[in-house]
Amino acid sequence: METRLEMKKVREGIVNGIKIKFANRLMSILMLKKILSASLATIMILAILASLVVFSSCSIISGSNDKDEVTLNLLRLGNDMPEAEYWKSLIKEFESKNPGIKINYDDAAIGEPMETKLNTLFAGGAGPDIIGHGIISVANRVEAGHYQPITDYFSKWEGKDDIMESVLANGTYKGEVYGLAYSTTPFVFAYRKDMFKEAGLDPEKPPKTWDELRDYARLLTVKEEDRITRAGFAFPMAAGNFVEFDVFVFGNGGRFVDDNGMPTINTPEKAEAFEFLKSFIDEVNIPYNSNEVNPFIKGNAAMTLINNVALRPMLEDPDLKDKVAIAVPPYNKIKATFSGCNMLFMGSGCKYRDEAWKFMEFALTKEQVLERSKSLNIPITRKSLVEEFAKLDPYNSVRAECVEVGIGMPRTTWSPRFQTLRNEMVQKVLYSKLSIEEALNEAQNKLMEEIGQ
Amino acid sequence: MDRKSEREPERKAKSKPGREVVKITGIKADRKDAVYKVMTWLMVLFFTVVIGFPFFIMVSVSLQTMQEIYLPELVLFPARPQFINYVRAMKNGNWGRYFFNSGYVTLIVVAISLFINSMTGYAFARIKFQGRKLLFILLLIGMMIPPQVTMVPLFIMMKSFPLAGGNNLLGMGGRGLINTYAGLIIPFIAGSFGVFLCRQFYLSFPDDIDNSARIDGCSRFLTFTRIYLPLSRPVLASLGILKFTGTWNEYIWPLIMTNSDSMKTVQVALTMFRDEAEILWNQLMAATIVSSLVIYILFVCLQKYFIAGILSGSMKE
Known part of the structure; x- marks a missing residue:
C-alpha cells in the first residue's frame, strides 16, 4: 500500500513538474511574443516616422550642393514686401544667367528678429552663405567669425574705384573689405516750403549753417500763449538711436572713434x-x-532731420509733394550727415565663394544699383551714376550728396554699447540732468571702463 | 449656489423674532444684493473697457488712412472706414499660404501632442514603475527652463536629424529638418506642461477603475484608450486649446526654422508691414485682426475650457 502511495506521489510529482515546465515554456513563449510584437511595433513606428521625415524634408529642402547645382542661402535684413519682391526678381534674373547656381532667398524683420535668427543659425552651424545686414553688425560679426573677408574679390572687381568712399568705408574693418553696400539711408534735412513762404523766407534757400538754422527755426515756430503748436525745428528728445545728434557732431568735424578704434x-x-x-x-x-x-x-x-525713406510717403502724397523739400543738413565746419547702410556680406561657412561673389557682383552692377533707385527709391552708391540718378527725381542730387558725405555708426565691437550710452548722454543734456561736460565725461568714462581701457 | 440662496439660512434664522424683523432684514438684504450687483456690473464694465479699448483701437486703426494715423490727435472713428486696408494687407504677401502653414502645423501639433501628453500623463499617474518620481521631477525641471535657453540645442537637433534633408544616419551632411513642416511640428508635440496637466487629471481617478479593467482582461494600453481617454474630454479640451493658441501664436521658432516664403507662418508674416523707416499700421492691424479671428472663434466656442485650462492646478478637488 505504502509503495503504491509513494508511486502515486512520484507520478503526481512528475505530472506537476511537467505541468510547471509546460507552463513556464508557455509563459516564455508568450513573453517572447510580446517582446517580438513590441519590437515590431517600434520598428514600424520608427519606419513611418523616418519615411514621413524624409518625405517631408526632401520635397522642401535643397542641399548646399546637388550634383550639378550649387545652392546658396541668402538672408537679408528687413522683410517688407516691396524690397523682398525686388530681391526675388533679381535672384530670378541671376539664376537665369547663371544656370548652375541657385539662390535660396530668406529675410527677417529689422532688429531683434534678424539678430536672433542669425545668431541661432550660426550657433547651429547653418549660417547663411550671403548676408544682407547693417553697419552695426560689421565689427561684432567679424570678430565672432561670422563674416569672411572679400578683399581678394573686391580688388579685382570692376566697380572698386566707382563705389563712393564713404560707402566703402562702412564695410571695411581692420583693413579688410567684408561688406559692400546695396542700400543706403542717409538723413536729410527736410523743410516745408509753404511754411517758409508764410514766414517770409525764401523756400528755395534752406538754412546752410547752424546760425541760419537757429534763426529760421525761431521764425518758423508758432506758439499759442506759451505752448508751441508748430515746431520751427523738430528734434527728438528721446531715441532708440540718437543719430540726429550725430548729424550735428559730424557737421562740426567730430567723430566718435579715433584711428586706433578708441x-x-x-x-x-x-x-x-x-x-x-x-x-x-x-x-x-x-x-x-x-x-x-x-x-x-x-x-x-517746419524743419527736421529725417531718414530719407521715412520721408517717402510725404513726398509721394500729391497734396504735400510741392510743399516739402529736402537739402543737405546745415553744418558748422564740414558738410556731413548720418547715413545708414545695408551691405552684402559673405558668411564664414560659405564653401562656394566664387559663386557667392558672382551673386554679390551681380547685385552691385550699375544696372541693379539704378534699378533699386528706381523701384525702391534707394540712393545710388556708385559715383558714375550720380548724373543719371539726378535725372530721375529733382531731389536725387541732394540724396546722392547726402550719401557721399554720410558717415555711419562706428565700426567697432563696442558700437552697440556706444549707442546706448550716447542716447543716455544726449537725453541727460537735453533735459538738463547733467551739464554738457559732465555728460560727455560720464559717457566716455563708462564706455572706456566697459571696453577695459 | 448663488449668493441669494447662500443667505437663505441666515434669513431664516433672523426671521424667528417676528414679522417686523423679517421685513427689515429682507429689505436690508435686498439692498445689499442690489449694491453688490451694481458694484459687480461696474467692475465688469471697467475691466471690459480697459481690456476692450486696445482691441477697439486695433479695429479703428485698421480702418484708418495713414494720414489719419499720423494726425497729432487720436482718431477713434475714421472719417471714412478704409476696408480696402484689409484687401491690401492680404495682398501684401502670400497670405493663403501663411494661413495654410499655420493651420497645418497647429492642427498636427494639437492632434499628436494630445495623444502623447495624455499617454505620458497616464503613465505617470497610474503606472507604478521604478524611477517614476525622478523622471517626473526631471519633467518639471523642463517647465522651469525658458524656451530661449533650449532654442539653440533644439535647432541643432533639428538640423542634425538623421536621414532628413540630405543628412546621413549620423545626422550630418544636410540641413536636417530646417524649413520643413516636421521641423515646425516635432519640437511642440510633447511638453512638460501638457504631461503635468494630464497627470494631475488622471491622479483623481479611483484605483477600482484599473482593477475592474484588469479583471475584464484589458491591457494597460486598452485601459487607457477604452476607459481613460473617453473620460479625458475636459482636460484634453483645455490642453488642446492652450496648445492651439500657443502653436498658432508661436513666432521665434518658425522664424529661425523656416527660410523661404512658402514655409512662413502667419506670425512671421505679420512683421512684413515694416520697412526701414515706416510701419504700415493700418495694414498691420488689419492683418492682425484677420489672423486673430481663428483664436477668437475658438475662444467663443470653447471659452469654458479656456478658463478651465487657465485654472488647472490652482484647485484641488
Whole structure:
C-alpha cells in the first residue's frame, strides 16, 4: 500500500513538474511574443516616422550642393514686401544667367528678429552663405567669425574705384573689405516750403549753417500763449538711436572713434554741438521720441532731420509733394550727415565663394544699383551714376550728396554699447540732468571702463 | 449656489423674532444684493473697457488712412472706414499660404501632442514603475527652463536629424529638418506642461477603475484608450486649446526654422508691414485682426475650457 502511495506521489510529482515546465515554456513563449510584437511595433513606428521625415524634408529642402547645382542661402535684413519682391526678381534674373547656381532667398524683420535668427543659425552651424545686414553688425560679426573677408574679390572687381568712399568705408574693418553696400539711408534735412513762404523766407534757400538754422527755426515756430503748436525745428528728445545728434557732431568735424578704434566722446566738437542745440531747441521744438512719428510727418513742424525713406510717403502724397523739400543738413565746419547702410556680406561657412561673389557682383552692377533707385527709391552708391540718378527725381542730387558725405555708426565691437550710452548722454543734456561736460565725461568714462581701457 | 440662496439660512434664522424683523432684514438684504450687483456690473464694465479699448483701437486703426494715423490727435472713428486696408494687407504677401502653414502645423501639433501628453500623463499617474518620481521631477525641471535657453540645442537637433534633408544616419551632411513642416511640428508635440496637466487629471481617478479593467482582461494600453481617454474630454479640451493658441501664436521658432516664403507662418508674416523707416499700421492691424479671428472663434466656442485650462492646478478637488 505504502509503495503504491509513494508511486502515486512520484507520478503526481512528475505530472506537476511537467505541468510547471509546460507552463513556464508557455509563459516564455508568450513573453517572447510580446517582446517580438513590441519590437515590431517600434520598428514600424520608427519606419513611418523616418519615411514621413524624409518625405517631408526632401520635397522642401535643397542641399548646399546637388550634383550639378550649387545652392546658396541668402538672408537679408528687413522683410517688407516691396524690397523682398525686388530681391526675388533679381535672384530670378541671376539664376537665369547663371544656370548652375541657385539662390535660396530668406529675410527677417529689422532688429531683434534678424539678430536672433542669425545668431541661432550660426550657433547651429547653418549660417547663411550671403548676408544682407547693417553697419552695426560689421565689427561684432567679424570678430565672432561670422563674416569672411572679400578683399581678394573686391580688388579685382570692376566697380572698386566707382563705389563712393564713404560707402566703402562702412564695410571695411581692420583693413579688410567684408561688406559692400546695396542700400543706403542717409538723413536729410527736410523743410516745408509753404511754411517758409508764410514766414517770409525764401523756400528755395534752406538754412546752410547752424546760425541760419537757429534763426529760421525761431521764425518758423508758432506758439499759442506759451505752448508751441508748430515746431520751427523738430528734434527728438528721446531715441532708440540718437543719430540726429550725430548729424550735428559730424557737421562740426567730430567723430566718435579715433584711428586706433578708441571712443572719442568727450571732445570739443560734441560739446559745441550740445551748446548749439541747447541754445535754441527748447524755444522751437515739440518733443518727440524718434521711435514715434516725426512731428514733421504729422504737419506739426517746419524743419527736421529725417531718414530719407521715412520721408517717402510725404513726398509721394500729391497734396504735400510741392510743399516739402529736402537739402543737405546745415553744418558748422564740414558738410556731413548720418547715413545708414545695408551691405552684402559673405558668411564664414560659405564653401562656394566664387559663386557667392558672382551673386554679390551681380547685385552691385550699375544696372541693379539704378534699378533699386528706381523701384525702391534707394540712393545710388556708385559715383558714375550720380548724373543719371539726378535725372530721375529733382531731389536725387541732394540724396546722392547726402550719401557721399554720410558717415555711419562706428565700426567697432563696442558700437552697440556706444549707442546706448550716447542716447543716455544726449537725453541727460537735453533735459538738463547733467551739464554738457559732465555728460560727455560720464559717457566716455563708462564706455572706456566697459571696453577695459 | 448663488449668493441669494447662500443667505437663505441666515434669513431664516433672523426671521424667528417676528414679522417686523423679517421685513427689515429682507429689505436690508435686498439692498445689499442690489449694491453688490451694481458694484459687480461696474467692475465688469471697467475691466471690459480697459481690456476692450486696445482691441477697439486695433479695429479703428485698421480702418484708418495713414494720414489719419499720423494726425497729432487720436482718431477713434475714421472719417471714412478704409476696408480696402484689409484687401491690401492680404495682398501684401502670400497670405493663403501663411494661413495654410499655420493651420497645418497647429492642427498636427494639437492632434499628436494630445495623444502623447495624455499617454505620458497616464503613465505617470497610474503606472507604478521604478524611477517614476525622478523622471517626473526631471519633467518639471523642463517647465522651469525658458524656451530661449533650449532654442539653440533644439535647432541643432533639428538640423542634425538623421536621414532628413540630405543628412546621413549620423545626422550630418544636410540641413536636417530646417524649413520643413516636421521641423515646425516635432519640437511642440510633447511638453512638460501638457504631461503635468494630464497627470494631475488622471491622479483623481479611483484605483477600482484599473482593477475592474484588469479583471475584464484589458491591457494597460486598452485601459487607457477604452476607459481613460473617453473620460479625458475636459482636460484634453483645455490642453488642446492652450496648445492651439500657443502653436498658432508661436513666432521665434518658425522664424529661425523656416527660410523661404512658402514655409512662413502667419506670425512671421505679420512683421512684413515694416520697412526701414515706416510701419504700415493700418495694414498691420488689419492683418492682425484677420489672423486673430481663428483664436477668437475658438475662444467663443470653447471659452469654458479656456478658463478651465487657465485654472488647472490652482484647485484641488
